[in-house]
Amino acid sequence: MDDRIRRHAEILVDHCTEITADDNVLIRAPTPAEDLVVALYERIGEVGARPSLSWSNSRAGRAYARAMDAEDFRLNDARLAAMEETDVVILIAGSTNAAETSDVAPEKSAASSRASGPILQERLDKRWVITQHPTPADAQQAEMSTEGWEQFVYDAINRDWDAQREFQANMVELLDPADEVRIVAGDDTDVTLSVDGMDAANDYAKQNLPGGEAFTSPVPDGVDGEVTFDMPVMRNGREVEGASLRFEDGEVVDHSAGKNEDVLTSILDTDDGARRVGELGIGMNRGIDEFSYNMLFDEKMGDTVHLALGKAIEECVPEDREFNESDTHVDMLVDMSEDSRIEVDGEVVQRNGTFRFEDGFESE
Structure with a gap:
């Protein structure tokens, strides 16, 4: 073997x-x-x-x-x-x-x-x-x-998961006390997510192998703006391309896709919770540097952010916070490699795929 x-x-x-x-x-x-x-x-x-x-x-x-x-x-x-x-x-x-x-x-x-x-x-x-x-x-x-x-x-x-955990801890320390995260990419993505009171977590291959992301669950009614997922989503063997969502008060109020829009519609129609964001994930595994049409790997890429429609992450939602319930959890990716930024409470923490705690970060 x-x-x-x-x-x-x-x-x-x-x-x-x-x-x-x-x-x-x-x-x-x-x-x-x-x-x-x-x-x-x-x-x-x-x-x-x-x-x-x-x-x-x-x-x-x-x-x-x-x-x-x-x-x-x-x-x-x-x-x-x-x-x-x-x-x-x-x-x-x-x-x-x-x-x-x-x-x-x-x-x-x-x-x-x-x-x-x-x-x-x-x-x-x-x-x-x-x-x-x-x-x-x-x-x-x-x-x-x-x-x-x-x-x-x-x-x-087959990576040094202790080292990966320490690298990702830099982002968790920024997310955990945060009130709001803003994702901006190109001309079609500008979305803000309230994370007030939510916990951030470090995925270093305990539940996903490979691991490689920092993540949290947004407040269910705290997502506003538009996002275009410029990487394809594979769902039950069908490829959704150019998926675009518009959020108001946490809920998807408009959606479209360039290919297989009916698949995107079916995801949103699973239940009420499927129209809200259950997870915000920030890819940080530099060992994954190529898109593979496989979400287990793609969502961990260092130049990506993903939002998941549906069920929230239990470890990220304290008991006194509202939990987004759903029978589905579907991750969708935004390419953050260029013309993009992540802001945490108004401060840029990643620009064009480079984190502020990495060499080469440009603050402006």
Whole structure:
């Protein structure tokens, strides 16, 4: 077995989830990730924990969704029960066909998300991590060779996460006490987000592998302005290009897209919370320097900001603050590499992709 796969498994078990002998571990993976599953079972066995495996299959999921009526989607009680008995969840992505579910009607995808909401909530109460196993299909989507994609994935994963945590702490220290963040990029993005009373957090590969962002949850009614997401959004195998949103008092009041606008509409129509921002994330992983059409990597890029429509981040919302509830959480990216700035309480903390605590920062 490739030593990089064994290292991947070690990071998942030892760093991301800190599995112990007392843990029940649920692994959900596609069949192309079999080598990583085997490596995980080996490492979990060395720890003495108890793993269980749930294979995912996009072809089967497509067949089921196309056969269902949207109003017939309902909670899978068996999956919920399994999640309730789990201590640690490891979710692995990796496709044989990245567009397998592209002909599933968007309203069915939204209905499935609503039905699975209690399972998502239960999982978020566990120790969990999402990661990627490299496959040729995902390499093709990223417009890379198979070997190039593999190296890209492992370079992003096998990092000094202690050093990454310290670098990102600089941004967390700015965000945590802040009242307001403003994002300006080009002529089409100028949006302000109230973060008053919210907590900022540091993603150094505890729940996402790779990690690499500082993030918080905005006040639900505290987002105003316009934002154009100039990087594509992949949703259920369909690519949304040129997505644009206009916010008033926290809610999306107008939206458009240059391609697959119906997919964007279906996201917004998931529930009331899907029309509000649940997360503001600032990418800080300098080891990811190429757009790959894979949000797990793209949202961590150092020259990006992402807003997520839908469910807020629990660790960022104190008990005395309003929490944005939703059965979806969809990240969308803004390119901050040029003609852009991030302001925190009126002070520029990033300009054209360079943070003020990095060499090369231009204050004006």
